[in-house]
Amino acid sequence: MSDRYPGYDVLAKRDSPSWNDQTRRVVDERLALNPERHEFFTDTEWPTVRTLCARILAQESGNARDVPVAAMLDAKLMKDSRDGYRDSRLPPPREAWRRALAAFDAESVVRHGLRFHELAPSAQSDLLKLCQQGELRDPAWGGMPPSEFFNKRLLHDVVASYYAHPTGWSEIGYGGPAAPRGYVRMGYDRRDPWEAAQASPGREEEARRENLGIATAATNRLGRGTRKPVAHRGEAPDDALRPRAIGGRAPDVFRAGGWVPMREYSLDEPVDFAIVGTGAGGGTLACRLAEHGFSVVALDAGPYWRPLEEFASDEQHQEKLYWTDERLVDGENPLQLGANNSGKSVGGSTVHFAMVSLRFRPEWFKARSLLGYGADWPLDWREMWKYYRQVENALKISGPVRYPWGPKRPRYPYRPHELNAAALALAESAEALGIDWAPTPLATLSAPRGLAHPCVYRGMCVIGCSTNAKQSVLVTWLPRALAAGAEIRDQAMVSQVEHDSSGRITGVRFHRQGRWHFQRARNVVVAGYSIETPRLLLSSASGRYPDGLANSSGLVGRNLTVQANQAVWGLLDREVRSYKGPPSLAITEHWNYTDRGKDFFGGYAYMSQGPLPMLWSRVLSAKRGLWGEALRAKMEEYNHQVGLKIVGEFMPQERNRVTLGDEKDQYGLPIPRVSYSYCDNDRRLIRHALDFLHRAVDTLDARDVWEETDDTCHLNGTARMGADPRASVVDADCRSWDIPNLWICDGSVFPTVGGVNPSLTIQAIACRTADRIKELAARGEL
């Protein structure tokens, strides 16, 4: 490997303000891992695993600086931690690995008479190439497609482990942990003194001196070079596994170890509203209903975090935010769930969302009548405009002073953030192509707000903001909800919505603290997002509602509509270092508002990008097929890569759906099966977008330009709203047509998805629903 960042060691900053205690704890633990430790793999399997890992990452076996990838993989499998989705052609991870290791040995013995690890490295690589191409056919694979295993299991697990390690970070010049101190200098070829200096030809010594200076600065400050042990403040980390919002108090998200008082409701007294889920839909609604004076209990399957002390600057550790319970994916274009779009935390996916807060184009609310595709919403855009405003104010959205597209909108409450180089690239290319661009309206603070700090540009938004600058539901609506008398019940998994003999909902059954409970409620709101919502409605099927609740239309679970998330990437000669700052600081909605020249329905926005190392290594390996030397070499250009990525409108299709699978989860509930296939219109949109992004990236004089053709993002649909009970699940007020005291309030109700991130619209709908419920209650119509 070339030494692009000579002398740079991320660990030199361990005792500087770039690391917080939680990060030190997490990384120390990783560094302490014994490279030979294997609890999951057998002694027979171990040499095969080690060799596989060495080949995939082009690591010299036995080198002291080698990352203990095999041991990291073993630890992951020992914990049996999952990704939150599994290609239905593959068995669960443990079984897949066992079978594959046996198969590699079997293939090897058949071909060479030796076990895999006994082969010459070149022969090992040849066998891996055959696996990648799907050319292995030994019965030992047991029906598991080798190429799927290679791409979705082997590369996915092994490659990311390497770039979850400080050695991998240092090698590619990544800044590494960055909290409380983030970054200041974000433009092209700009670097803070605590960032890696890149060697230019002939000036290697200069870079080495500067990189060693980072270590000296950090050490001098503390007067020693030894690692100080990390003390525990407040609670031990594993306390997060027990419910916290209990005993009349809930965690104070703004203070380390702090608490705020919380009202609690009895299980036996029916509350006005039991809400399932505390994300953009449920959390917002819980707040507004409580503020309207209703008694509210909001349940969430996830833990109640205190971001300041519990979020590490570490991609792998922060996987704790995602919904990683098993879900099967199939169809022509199986989705990626988990980290991609599914959260399991109080605050839901907004705890790790990218904060992009956009309004719908007005015509999209009448897509069928005005634009000729999809379905009409039963909502009027002018009314939604009012609720968008309410949400933007509640989240203190930082946005441009003047927004270039759509009807005039009031000024965003906070000013836009400074652009990083990745965003400047979008701006330059947009100007070269003659289209408008803007700083992205983002739900992260550009100035202090109450106890929340402004953004420090640490760039880790999608793994959880430890600054509290991110205006997630966790730090905005929920503190208000608690103050207004709502109860938030964390780590409470709802299994069933129950009804009485007349068909009216009576409450929810849920699992908490190892036991099953029943919360009585006069109304139930399901707000679990587009997979858990239909899953709960379908699995609550009864004699009276054999097809599941609210499902007389047969549409519950159908019309799952994700959004296109294709990208074009390239390398610039200039340093970009897109790990700094929120990932999507600049945007163009040109193709959302321009219909001329389109050969498809719908639109798309595109934004600048800032993938972190683990994610980026997965993109390069899974999407571009790189591994071995090729991967390591491309990863070394991390600081020069620039990308533009769309959020594009896919068409609703009834065949794309969520159903209940045969396997059961840890609660004994059927796991969901998620089927997805693009339609022709989707493919035309993708083609148009990729061609346009290519043109944009070409204006930047980028080299090594490539297309990421297969990615999707947000989930929507599966319980659409409408004006006709036969063609929709809920009405405009998110009330189910079938059962008057059952409501659905999250992204599931979207009839169409538009070309913008959905969170702002979900929250606007929740605010509207709360106001409508208040009106209905006043008229006695609840």
Add this chain to the structure above:
Amino acid sequence: MSKRGSAAINIAARQLNLGAALLALAVLADSAVEHYRGSYHNRAMYAPLAAATLALGGSLHGTLDRRAARHPLRDGIYALAAVTGIAGLGFHVYNIDKRPGGWSWLNLFYAAPIGAPFALTLAGFLGRGAEKARALPGHRSTRTLGMPLQRLLAAVSAAGLAGTVGEAALLHFRGAYHNPAMVLPVSIPPVAATLLGAAAIAPSRTTHRLARWWLRLTAFLGFAGVGLHAFGVSRNMGGWRNWSQNVLNGPPLPAPPSFTGLALTGLAALSLIEETERVV
């Protein structure tokens, strides 16, 4: 002119030096921090540091110098500072202009600040005024740019205050006026600047008395602003422990003293008017 009058003019002239010193100090500290943030990627970014250091030294020398004659070296330094400021303005305009978005709010917020170099020009101009004012007792009718010197100094101080208000307004707008105290520099100094401007055009006892009070308040605000900005730095993630980020990304500590500097020169200009003209 009476002995008392000459002494008063000398004090006022030295007060002008002191005001220029404060402005130069603000420019020195501000450009040092901001150009450090900009990694001194252009050598010209050292220029304001050099010019402001000279201006600061010259101004302090002038403040302590009781002689009634102008000092050619100080005069030269002030001219250099004024020219450096104008050159800086050119650089900053160029910086904004070449960025994507051009003259957009975003670039006004985050690109090279358009008003900052002008503070150095003001320091130079008002410093030269201090030098000239020393000679006033001899020549009661010194005119510069077609205006009596004392009135010109009042007008320039008023305009400088207005410009500084503009910069505070822009940057506090960038901070969304999230703290009510952020309204202070856009509400008190404008009154002072208006009264000072009025005094420059039509001096009267009432105007002078009011202007003095508001200028004193403005001078105090400049000091208090540093404290408020220090609090602002502590409000960011990691507080002062994370100084290497927050001093750069938080509210600029050296910015508010510009108000103090200009308030002092304004007060000095009022004294000069009172000593050289009949104010009724």
